[in-house]
Amino acid sequence: MRKLKIVVERHPDTYVAYPLGITAVVIGQGDTSEAALAELESALQFHQETFGADTLDVDPPILEAFIAEAGVPI
Numbered sequence: 412m413r414k415l416k417i418v419v420e421r422h423p424d425t426y427v428a429y430p431l432g433i434t435a436v437v438i439g440q441g442d443t444s445e446a447a448l449a450e451l452e453s454a455l456q457f458h459q460e461t462f463g464a465d466t467l468d469v470d471p472p473i474l475e476a477f478i479a480e481a482g483v484p485i
Contacts, residue, residue: 413467416476417451419444430455431476432469435462 415430426447428439437458439451459467 413464415455415467415469416473417448418476418478419447430467432473433467435466 416432417428417430419426419428421444426441426444428441428444428447428451430437430451435458437451437454439447439449439454441447441450455467
């Protein structure tokens with residue numbers, strides 16, 4: 412089993428989940444974080460079956476992920 416770092420974002424009307432570090436764009440969306448993760452897992456499985464297991468390689472591996480906030484003057 413391949414382990415990926417996943418970001419789950421909460422928006423006003425939905426949750427969005429996506430993996431870090433892969434070259435493809437694969438996302439999941441749902442009414443809850445669990446639903447978004449489940450949809451993402453299904454999408455990742457489909458992507459792997461369609462394009463090959465190496466498309467989910469993360470090189471170099473991501474050891475940790477952090478969320479930070481920065482101010483940008485406008």
